[in-house]
Amino acid sequence: MCLGHSIQSWYVSQSFWRIVATSSWLFSIFDIILKLLGLSKNVFLVSKKTMPVETMSGSGIGPSQREDDGPNSGKTEFDGSLYFLPGTFIVLVNLAALVGVFVGLQRSSYSHGGGGSGLGEACACILVVMLFFPFLKGLFAKGKYGIPLSTLSKAGFLAVSFVVFSVGN
Secondary structure: OOOOOOHHHHHHHHHHHHHHHHHHHHHHHHHHHHHHOOOOOOOOOOOEEOOOOEEOOOOOOOOOEEOOOOOOOOOEEOOOOHHHHHHHHHHHHHHHHHHHHHHOOOOOHHHHOOOOOOHHHHHHHHHHHHHOHHHHHHHHOOHHHOOOHHHHHHHHHHHHHHHHHHHHO
């Protein structure tokens, strides 16, 4: 790109700030209020990420090199924290919307006075799922790299409730 940043770094930055805006800021307000009232002394952490180990080259001369990134390098670690609930909810709702569009469950805009085909909405859902890709990967991963069943069940319940109430109107 002309600004000296790659498209991948732009994408990672956009993804990070969307996740921070939906997950961290929501709960940080409550965290700050509890700290001001003296009811909480917890440190606010969003997530941990497994990073590759940097080692010096064998000759001792030259820049540091990555020895082995390993299969878990760069993966997001999830725990049972409520901080992961909004992101999981957003991914599930957008996946449900995409399934509805592709299966044909979405009502036609023409019957409601609109003139669209729903293509714009589908593209927006795809963009949201791409920006929340770490959560999408967490849906299918296991162990500390997967979204815990407790968080997934809460987000699933909220997503199903949201979709049912949205379709009813």
